[in-house]
Ligand code: ATP
């Protein structure tokens with residue numbers, strides 16, 4: 363089965379073609395900005411609208427296919443920013459109507475998890491999903507039903523990194539700048555550390571770090587923030603591992619690109635005799651391949667696609683409800 367997949371819930375617009383579980387092509391383009399307000403939904407929607415057709419034509423051309431070779435469409439239906447979601451939904455609708463194809467509405471976060479199963483050999487993992495909008499520890503029951511064991515009580519790790527980066531004068535997205543600056547630090551700054559059982563809170567840490575602006579070196583602020591934020595995460599992961607008894611652990615989502623975070627988790631997992639699984643960087647941040655692979659996964663679990671007229675998008679959508687269409 364050949365799937366044409368679209369992603370566009372936030373900063374990245376992507377188009378991918380999947381044949382069964384094989385990723386044939388995975389194209390993406392990310393919106394970045396230096397403006398002080400950060401990412402504006404209207405601008406992101408415009409970014410996606412101006413690129414999606416061109417990316418689709420390129421994906422078909424590069425895999426020597428036409429729309430006649432495609433069996434089903436997959437699109438990211440949420441959660442995400444309203445305006446970009448509308449762009450993806452409209453494009454998916456038009457293309458499915460025009461070619462009489464059905465569609466799989468894919469939950470973006472579920473896709474971030476499932477890509478690990480198909481590209482990193484994951485089958486019994488505690489998933490650590492860290493991104494711009496989410497920080498969650500998840501287990502998949504029967505490979506289909508997410509159970510959230512722990513999460514942030516306020517802002518997501520990626521969002522905290524982006525806010526700190528913005529205030530320090532870096533562009534959006536800011537996680538990679540924080541990582542680069544942290545490498546050049548030479549002083550460890552004590553900061554607030556907030557873990558509550560299986561959950562964590564990043565807002566106090568962020569507020570504290572922001573107050574250090576102008577008083578401490580940017581490198582040291584970045585380093586202190588990262589060390590505290592990641593150590594908090596490691597504590598809840600360790601607790602979740604002992605509770606769930608999972609044999610594998612895997613990082614997914616954009617923040618998982620952070621090398622320091624990867625190393626911390628790898629070390630902790632090895633100490634506990636848990637297998638650390640690594641998803642290729644190409645599939646960590648937002649991408650359309652994960653949307654296509656998730657659609658294949660649903661198809662394999664006997665879940666049927668929907669007709670074009672039933673298309674929808676949901677800016678707010680809990681992962682536990684990913685099959686509520
Ligand atoms: P969500 O999955 O919650 O909808 P998202 O769609 O915004 O999130 P992702 O691509 O999954 O997007 O994650 C983006 C986040 O990853 C941003 O907050 C960005 O700063 C962060 N990020 C990217 N690279 C790094 C890095 N090297 N270190 C830390 N964070 C990073």
Ligand code: FE2
Pocket residue numbers: 470474493494615616647648
């Ligand atoms: Fe994402």
